[in-house]
Amino acid sequence: MRMRGILKHLLRLCAIVIVLFLGRYGWMPSGFLKKPALTDAEKSTREYLEKTVRILSEDIGDRNAGSYRNLERAKEYIAAEFSRFGYHVEMQYYAVEGKMYSNVIARPLNLRGRVPLVIGAHYDTYSSPGADDNASGVAGMLALAKLLYEKGKDLPFIFVAFVNEEPPFFETENMGSRAYVRRLKDEGAQIRGAVILESIGYYSKRLFSQRYLYFLGYFYPNRADFIALVGNFKSASLTADIKRGIAKYKKISVRSVTVPDSFSGTNYSDHWSFWKDGYPAVMVTDTAFLRNPHYHKGSDLPSTLDYDAMAVLVHSLKNSVESLLTAS
Numbered sequence: 001m002r003m004r005g006i007l008k009h010l011l012r013l014c015a016i017v018i019v020l021f022l023g024r025y026g027w028m029p030s031g032f033l034k035k036p037a038l039t040d041a042e043k044s045t046r047e048y049l050e051k052t053v054r055i056l057s058e059d060i061g062d063r064n065a066g067s068y069r070n071l072e073r074a075k076e077y078i079a080a081e082f083s084r085f086g087y088h089v090e091m092q093y094y095a096v097e098g099k100m101y102s103n104v105i106a107r108p109l110n111l112r113g114r115v116p117l118v119i120g121a122h123y124d125t126y127s128s129p130g131a132d133d134n135a136s137g138v139a140g141m142l143a144l145a146k147l148l149y150e151k152g153k154d155l156p157f158i159f160v161a162f163v164n165e166e167p168p169f170f171e172t173e174n175m176g177s178r179a180y181v182r183r184l185k186d187e188g189a190q191i192r193g194a195v196i197l198e199s200i201g202y203y204s205k206r207l208f209s210q211r212y213l214y215f216l217g218y219f220y221p222n223r224a225d226f227i228a229l230v231g232n233f234k235s236a237s238l239t240a241d242i243k244r245g246i247a248k249y250k251k252i253s254v255r256s257v258t259v260p261d262s263f264s265g266t267n268y269s270d271h272w273s274f275w276k277d278g279y280p281a282v283m284v285t286d287t288a289f290l291r292n293p294h295y296h297k298g299s300d301l302p303s304t305l306d307y308d309a310m311a312v313l314v315h316s317l318k319n320s321v322e323s324l325l326t327a328s
Contacts, residue, residue, distance in 0.1 A: 036251060038308060045143050046311035052081075052139035053201070053302045057129040064124050064166060068099060071163070074123045074138075075102055078161045081142050082106035085149050087159070094179045096164070103176045104161040106145060114156035117325060118194040119144060122165030122176065122270055131302045132292055134165070136201030136310060143314045148321065155325040156192075162270050170268075177273035185277055193238040193280035195321070198269040199288040199295075200227065200313060201305035211290045213265045220255055224291040227284065227313055229256040230266050235280040242282055245320020251312045265290075284317070 038046060056063070056074055063071045075091075082089045087106035094101060104123075107116075121137035129135075138161060145159050163176035172178070184191065203225050204210075210224040227246070231239030236258050246254040259266045261275045268288075274281035286292065294300040 038311060042308075042311045042315055045147070045314050046307045048143050048146065049136075049139045049310050049314070050302065050305075050307045052142055053131055053135045053305060053307075056123070056135035056138060057131040057300070057302055061129055062125055062127060063130065064126065065096075065099065065164075065168075066127070071101075071124060075104055075161070075163070078104050078123060078138065078142065082145060082159065085146050087145065087149070092176075092180060092183065094176075096169070096174045101163045101176065103163055103180050105180075106159040108149075108155075108157070111156055111158070115190045115192055116156040116158045117192040117321065118158050118160055118274075119197070119321070120160040120162055120177065120194060120270055121197040122162040124163055124166050126166040126296045128296055128298055128300045129302075131294075131300050131305055132201045132286070133199045133288055133295060133300060134197075135302075136199060136286075136305060137197035140197045140200050140310060140314050140317075143311075144317055144321070147314070147318045155322065157321065157325065158191075165270055171272060175270070175273055177270035178276075181273045181277050181279065184279070191279060192325075193235065193282070194271060194274045195238075195242060195317075196269055196271045196274075196281060196283045198271075198283050198285045199292065200284060200286050201307070201310050202286045202292040202294075203306045203309050204291070209291065210287065213263075213290070216257065220257075221253075224286070226253040226255050228287050229254065229282050229284055230271070231256070231258050231280070231282040232261045232275050233258060234275070234278065235271075235282050238280045239282045241324045242284070242317075242320050245323045246313075246316040248323070249312070249316035249319050252309070252316055254316075284313075 060070050060073050063074045079089050088109055090105045092103040092105055121141040122134050123138050169175050205223055205225050208222050229239050229243050239256050243254055243256045269283050271281035271283045289295040294304055
């Protein structure tokens with residue numbers, strides 16, 4: 001009888017461990033739909049994405065206040081690319097501790113006062129080459145800008161490369177995205193919302209390669225082979241619109257979550273700056289530290305990224321943005 005009681009306790013303990021494990025690592029099947037061959041347009045985008053990630057993370061490297069010249073080189077490269085595509089480029093300068101930092105803002109030439117959608121990504125790093133975090137997001141933003149330029153003559157959007165997302169500026173008023181949102185508020189400017197590309201290049205088919213904030217795993221996949229959208233309650237409509245557009249592309253699996261503004265771990269990027277002042281914003285992400293073992297390490301290198309998946313994502317986002325802005 002005593003042995004039977006011990007077995008019951010062990011079984012209960014095992015059940016609790018399994019329940020907690022699945023809440024942290026997920027249990028649902030998921031992932032990219034069976035990958036078709038890339039189209040010629042997707043292949044071209046793939047080449048551009050890899051080239052851009054390598055320039056930012058290998059040729060330039062670590063990009064932050066401690067490697068200020070590299071940060072400036074990244075800014076200049078991004079501005080030159082926007083200009084090359086045909087956009088009007090503006091630098092938004094602001095000072096922090098005796099140094100000047102700048103967001104890079106790119107607008108279609110005929111925005112004409114229409115209410116735009118902001119599409120952004122931060123270009124600084126946290127003491128690493130930052131291939132996924134966040135050269136991947138910047139490359140995705142630039143590739144999207146390239147694809148959308150012709151449509152930009154008819155659709156209202158603005159691209160912003162944000163500086164100073166990473167510590168020691170993270171979640172402070174010295175973030176580039178906070179400087180940008182402050183200016184929106186000061187000018188009384190309206191935006192449709194913001195779509196923030198944050199670490200979009202790392203994927204894995206390995207079982208339990210995806211982790212979650214506690215208890216979210218019960219509702220999401222256990223393999224790191226999907227793209228995630230994160231929005232707050234005010235951004236629910238924008239999140240649903242972006243998700244719908246990505247899903248229609250039918251080449252990538254997309255999952256979304258809508259959370260309170262203060263849900264720790266879901267507000268870790270520039271979308272937080274928009275949430276803080278009541279603007280809708282959604283983060284598009286591979287989930288960064290919840291998936292990528294190279295997060296904030298010297299091993300965050302271009303060779304670790306899946307450029308096919310990134311190319312498909314960029315084209316799905318193009319369709320999503322076009323559908324959203326055409327319908328408005």
